[in-house]
Amino acid sequence: MSIAVLKPGLQTTIQSRPRVGMRHLGVPAGGAADPLSLALANRLVGNAWDEAALEATLLGPTLRFDSPCTFALAGAHATPTLNGKEVFMHRAVAAAAGDELVIGSATVGARVYVAVGGGFGADDVLGSTSTNLQAGFGGLEGRALAAGDELHFAAGPGRECETPEEFRPPMSSSWAVRVCASVETEQLAATSREQLFGTNWTISRRADRMGLQLDGPGLNVSSDGRMPSAGVFPGTVQCPEDGAPYLLSVDAGTVGGYPRIAQVARVDRHLLGQLRPGDHLRLLLRDPDEAVEALHAKFDYWRAWLPEVEEILL
């Protein structure tokens, strides 16, 4: 059972669950940048939520099914076609051998997830099949897909179903995420602190699975730029000497030497995978306990469609 990659897209990788508990070895979390959309795509084809799927960034791949399968798409808005005819997102679709799937461009949001019944075969390294591009392991030889690649998948059950409207995450070009104060938030000058939480930031061109640079007013941080390296996580907002906040994403390094000025709360971390250059972002300052309450409310909402939501939004 295989799928041929005719065009790889801008950056298409195999992603599944994150690597948890290895940050002290320098191993980033990784995994789907938007794990909720990964889980939604997998559920439609009858897979476990964390089965290996394709994560397509901005411009998706063109694929040819060399054997029949069931596939499903979730995540960013796009207008994919199967043999030239539009296929819908959030729906399991049966493909025949020879069918050609064009994912095309994401129009709103950044990443489309492609799941196939049975899941893609991928290298299992350090407890996950997720691709780590920097270190070059996991997924398909630790790299993004290239034209001519052949992807293998196990024959899966596949089922015909669609995601109910209320469980299709809204995509936007204007986002807000809840954040908490972090260890060095107080090193920000008072006006900079107001700017951090009051500015409608713009996602810069420097935006990938490692992190997103935020364009806006320069922040003043009282630091000599020699902070001893300390633990950072996906969702940590760092402030380098140049004053441009840098929001760490799933593949970020495990320690850093820049002041940590905010931390995206667990409840909204999955949104980071859908931010694209030019999008706007507000950082909403919340008390940590409020953020936990919001997390439990999100769990209560999603449990009806994704019973493993607590693990998905880890």
Add this chain to the structure above:
Amino acid sequence: MGWRFVLRRCGDDLFSIPVSSPVEAQGLAEQLRASGDWLDVVPGIDSVVVRFDATRLDAAGAQRVIEASLKAGIEPLRGCDELIEIPVVYGGEFGPDLENLCNDIGMTPAEFIALHTGKEYTVDMVGFTPGFAFIGGLDKRLRIPRRAEPRLRVEAGSVGIADGRTGLYAMASPGGWTLVGRTPHRLFDASAETPFALRAGMRVRFRAIDTSEWGE
């Protein structure tokens, strides 16, 4: 107890615990890890950051576990007996910054190599990228800051120095350390039981080799 020992919530699921040294950070991290309560325990140079799962342990509970560990006292990580020797080709294309560095600090490359290979070091911590080792104890004469402009790609096995430490790149990555050499020693093997050759507390010695010994 000064301010440094104040436990700090730094996110809805994160606590940062200031400590006074890398060995304390490693020791506390090991103590905390033993409880099995954490998703990740990340020791730094002078802190430990833990991430907890709010669905299994609330913040007050997490705080109690940490405070109990602090109250029992931090047992600094003891250096292990294991001494690992890292062969290094210094200078040339493998250590592109060595010559400039030596000019800056007024030393010949031979003097630098004698100094760098002349003592035993300890791995302070592993982190940043998979297996990257921060090795403490660099001679005071070799203390230089990180490069102002990091390189976009530093090859696996590269040996750099910055901020009083030697850094070993287990795999290729961007990097801002001054590169003095490279080792052929395999620092990462995904299929091995312990994939990373270096861990905190390990004793390290560098040995100068020339390129003819690279493949051996």
